[in-house]
Amino acid sequence: MTTPIPVSLRVNGERVDAHVLPRTNLADFLREHLQLTGTHVGCEHGVCGACTVRVNGEIVRSCLMLAAQAHGASVQTIEGLSDSGEVADLQAAFRDRNALQCGYCTPGMLMAAQDLLKQHAEPDRERIREHLSGNYCRCTGYQAIIDAVETTARTRAGRRP
Numbered sequence: 001m002t003t004p005i006p007v008s009l010r011v012n013g014e015r016v017d018a019h020v021l022p023r024t025n026l027a028d029f030l031r032e033h034l035q036l037t038g039t040h041v042g043c044e045h046g047v048c049g050a051c052t053v054r055v056n057g058e059i060v061r062s063c064l065m066l067a068a069q070a071h072g073a074s075v076q077t078i079e080g081l082s083d084s085g086e087v088a089d090l091q092a093a094f095r096d097r098n099a100l101q102c103g104y105c106t107p108g109m110l111m112a113a114q115d116l117l118k119q120h121a122e123p124d125r126e127r128i129r130e131h132l133s134g135n136y137c138r139c140t141g142y143q144a145i146i147d148a149v150e151t152t153a154r155t156r157a158g159r160r161p
């Protein structure tokens with residue numbers, strides 16, 4: 001029988017101490033141990049981007065990272081970004097532009113889009129497409145998502161959307 005191992009990390013600013021099985025990935029840890037179910041699980045193979053979270057400021061696919069590897073790290077999930085208001089304008093733009101239908105991809109899309117907007121004040125549509133190319137959406141055809149991110153970038157830059 002495998003023995004659980006202790007992990008300590010910060011999740012959305014709160015310290016978390018837990019015991020996890022060595023094979024538990026970060027996505028399952030967030031969802032099942034902490035009930036942070038905004039982190040979605042699609043492919044479980046690092047392909048779809050539904051499980052995107054921030055670890056020490058960088059976006060990662062949490063299905064590819066073991067919870068034990070997050071020991072000592074600072075993790076932010078979509079709940080943290082949403083509660084802090086950091087992505088409020090991006091969420092509003094997604095709503096206004098109909099950039100979501102089933103919503104399954106949306107938390108990962110928002111995490112990835114916010115990552116882009118932190119790096120580039122006004123990315124063009126090609127750069128937005130490229131940055132989000134690892135986040136799959138089966139519903140929207142992507143155009144509305146690109147529109148929403150572009151609108152947010154323009155608004156943040158003080159220009160008319």
Ligand code: FES
Nearest residue numbers: 042043044049063
């Ligand atoms: S569930 Fe992690 S990339 Fe698809």
Ligand code: FES
Nearest residue numbers: 101105137138139
């Ligand atoms: S809105 Fe359904 S997968 Fe993107």
